[in-house]
Amino acid sequence: MPFVSRTFIKSGMVYFVLSLVAGLLLEIEQFSxxxxxxxxxxxxxxxxxxxxxxxxxxxxFPGRNKEEGFWNQKWNWGTFIFLNIGLALRVVAEPMISGQSAEVWKILIVISSVLHMLAxxxxxxxxxxxxxxxxxxxxKRKRQRNRS
Amino acid sequence: MIRISLLYLLVGMVSGAIMLVNKAYVIHPSVWALLPIHIEVVIFGWVIQLTLGTAYWMLPRFLEQPQRGNPQLAIGMVVALNLGILVIIADILLSVSWGLGLLGRILELSAVVLFVILHWDRIVSYRASTT
Structure with missing residues (x-):
């Protein structure tokens, strides 16, 4: 399994636990x-x-570039970085948003939205x-063989 | 189905991003009307459609032709699911009582029934029993 996939899955597992913790807190009135x-x-x-x-x-999925490294997997790493930073910003900033909230939280929410779309x-x-x-x-394989 | 689901992912992310920005800076009060569309697009259009498409591709194939079962049924499954999603989105956008919501759910149910018919006999192992 490529490194980027392992990173996606492990990060996903962390969010899985966090989401269920949030689900638990939703059921406890004092923390909700x-x-x-x-x-x-x-x-x-x-x-x-x-x-x-x-x-x-x-x-x-077929056609994977088996070369590891950031530049060989740039779109995958881009997705990982955009999605995880976007979601983390949302997790931090969304609870702080209210009618009188500071501008910084609103800006973080906008950045989070853009990062989600980029992901x-x-x-x-x-x-x-x-x-x-x-x-x-x-x-595709035939074309690649002919080229090389 | 997989490519259509990718398009729905993009639509879901864009609609979600618009609603998120609207939380920070109110774009328009009616932006919140996107919420049921966002949920429909992400759950049925992205996650469920990708699952069905990948299962159609990856589950064990029949040993004789057609290896993935009746292709007309498969096309029916894709059409029913996507028509269902679009009809439900139309129902949300138009907010008229034409029973579009019910029609959409019937179409989605038909797609799932077709999926089960197509794949039931493909859930097998062709390895000889070792017991």
């Missing part, structure tokens, strides 16, 4: 606050489910060309 509900759902669906899907798909775009750039039939894979 309004922003906890969206955090619970996003840590579960984005932090865990989406992250494990991305980690496994970049590993298992989606970089993942699409990596995985879109790798969703192909056996026939297309054979054609």
């Amino acid at each position: 606050f309004p922003a906890l509900m969206p955090l619970f759902w996003h840590m579960l669906m984005l932090g865990w489910i989406t992250q494990i899907i991305i980690g496994v798909s970049v590993w298992m 989606g775009i970089t993942y699409l750039i990596e995985i879109w060309p790798r969703v192909m039939s056996k026939k297309a894979q054979r054609k």
Whole structure:
């Protein structure tokens, strides 16, 4: 399993635990606050489910670049960095957002939104060309052989 | 199905990002109307559709042709699921009582039934028993 996939899956597991902790806190009135509900759902669906899907798909889908290293896996690492920093910023800033909240939290929320979108775009750039039939894979391999 | 699910992921992330920004800086009060669309797109369009598409690709194939079962049923599954999602989104956007929500859920249910019909017999092992 490539390093980037292991990183995605392990980070996903951390969010899985965190999301269930948030779910637990939601049930305890003293610890529950309004922003906890969206955090619970996003840590579960984005932090865990989406992250494990991305980690496994970049590993298992055909046409993987087997070379390790940041530049060889730049789109995957881009997705990982954007998604995790975006989600972490959201987890920190969303509870601080209210009518009178400081400007910095609002700016962090906007940065988080942009990072989420960048994560989606970089993942699409990596995985879109790798969703192909056996026939297309054979054609691609033939083209690569002819080139080399 | 996998490529359509990737497009839904992008739509889900963009709609989510707009709502998140709206929390910090109010863009328009009606932005919150995107929430049920965001949920539908992310759960059915992204996660469920990717799961169905990957299962269709990866589960053990039949030994005889067609190896993934009746292709017309598979096309029916894709069409029903995506039509269902779009009908439900239309129901949310139009907010009219034409029973579009019910129609959308019926289409999604049909897609899932087709998925089960197509894949039930593919959940097998072709390895000889070692017991």
